[in-house]
Amino acid sequence: MGLAAADVLVMLEYVPFAVYEYIVLPERRLFPYGWAVFVLFHMHFSQLLHTISIGLTLTLAVWRYIVVRFPQCSRIWCTSIRCRVALVSSLLTAVLACAPSYFVFEIREQMLFENNGQELLYHVDASKSLSSNDANGQVFLYRLNFWLLGVLVKLLPCIVLTVISCRLIQALYNRAKARRRLLRPIDGQELPNVGGTERRADRTTRMLVAVLLLFLITEIPQGVLGLLSALLGDCFFRSCYHSLGEIMDILALFNGSVNFILYCSMSRQFRMTFGRLFKPSIRVSKWQPACTHQTDVQSTQKKFIRCERKNLLQK
Template sequence: MENTSSVTSNITHIEGSLPDYVQRTMFVCDHVLIPIICMLGIVGNGLSLCVLTRREMAAATTCFLTALAVSDLLLLILQIPFFFELNGAIAGSFSFKRFIRMYAVIRYVMNNVFITCTGWLTVAVTIERFISLRFMFHPKLVCTIFRARLAIIGIFIASFIFHFSKFFEYIPNQNLHSPRPLLITELIKTPEYETYLHIANIALAAIIPVFLLIIANSFLMYFLATHRRRMLRHKASSTSNMTSVDMLHVSAIVVATVLVFILCHSVGVFLALTIASRGREFVFKRPPYLALKHINTLLIMINSSVNFLLYCAISCKFRKTFIIVFIGQLIRRDNCTSAIPLSENSTANTGTIPRTPKGRIYTPSPKAAIANGSSQNGHNVARTEV
């Protein structure tokens, strides 16, 4: 979804006075809600990464969800420097103005890159879940971890290349006394660029992913319900039941993620269609569209921040792993003690075999114990090679 809030929010300074409802919308979204949501989202995505990267969570779907968390986390972190504009003393300094105007171009481009990554990663994980349910008895069609990683790398690289031209759409305004931080380049004024490349950009980055998600998610929800009915009809062993339940939970997470994505990006799709049909100037100069643009930015930040809550609410395995990682330290120690051999440095009383640094094992020598029993109390040992 194209995000131009870092540009359009500053263009309004030269358009004259704005209606009160636009100013209130800008203040509530940019100065109150977005900073809070971004901070909570950074924490939530960080916690999600700590859980999703655990070895017991390894799966193709988890790879996509991990990449989704990384993309959302980077998108939220990109907004942090602009929060310092809320401080009048910092925002008024020339050094900060010079930095923030250069950074605005970078944020404008990378916002679009990560939003596009999020959209296509959501499409990819939805298709992966659909294939897993529809063709579960065809292993060659099921996505593997290696294939998932290749798809993730391809999405990130393609998204960056696709939006690379945006670096040349705006330049920082060197006049620090001017309220307008960015200036439009001649590239935007080129009819060919505005007509073909920009419209193709909007279509591939915003419109097509949303429509694909609507179709793929509908099929996924249908096969999810079908698989659940089939599982209830055929009572299998407890192990297969647990596997089916885990599959249902993972698929339910994907369905919920897609629904939230579509809901939060609906305003962005409307704005993208308007920009593609009417042009940027039509959108940038009209107060209702400016208000919608700030609401769209808020919804995008919400979409990037809410996935952790979805994982905790739907997936039992995610909750258990989260508790083990962050809360159940004693449970984790007990699990590690029962799952791995005892320490090599344990004494003979714990039932382990002491070793030397060179790999030699100490075993009790009956002769040595008899010969030295009076002075060593039977604790002398002889070396035996492994």
């Protein structure tokens, strides 16, 4: 829920910014102080919420791994209290990671002589003190900002999520193999097909791979550009990073919007919940797993296996 809320707020807040940037500004070419304040707010707000979304995505991946790898301990480790702690930790970590940018960027004034008059323009840019000779502290904040955003917020989560996803896929296949060995025929007696577990593991694996690829495609370009901005300085930021800002915005919005489609298309529980919320008059039985009979069969199989093994042990 926290992840969905963060993505929704990022996309909703982008709507007025897009209206100003692509509709109002090209027509009127006005740069008032109020819109400059809004652009500065948009920059910090979207970055903060997107960082929170990244932290929650990593937390969700860790919890998936705990549930799959340590199912006996998952109810003890993944409690509601720890869920709230994870939410608060993601929020505080995002605030600290984005803190340097609050001091690096500011609203700047520019006097323009046009039509025999003067126009005062306001725009968001890096602090003027970055270009001065005695701005060592400000330059440090500038580089620290891009190191944090490029490495800690972007590249490091990509590495961690890749490792966790690979371990999750391995754990899922190991569980499927273990269940297949448990349900193998005894004394040549044939058992019905029990491939449902493997199919569920395959579906979960595909969903994890899709989430991982989407996250990597979205975050790696931003992380690389942020790292290069920290290494190469303000010149690279103005010539390359700033020019590619719209592409990075599109990637961030794409990530937030596709998550819903991805989960609903690959998870029956999401589809059933969506149907109950927004289609209360339509029965969602076709989305429910037709596994009542299947469950009875599997329960009978397990009882049969336990009895057979008990008889073998007694013999």
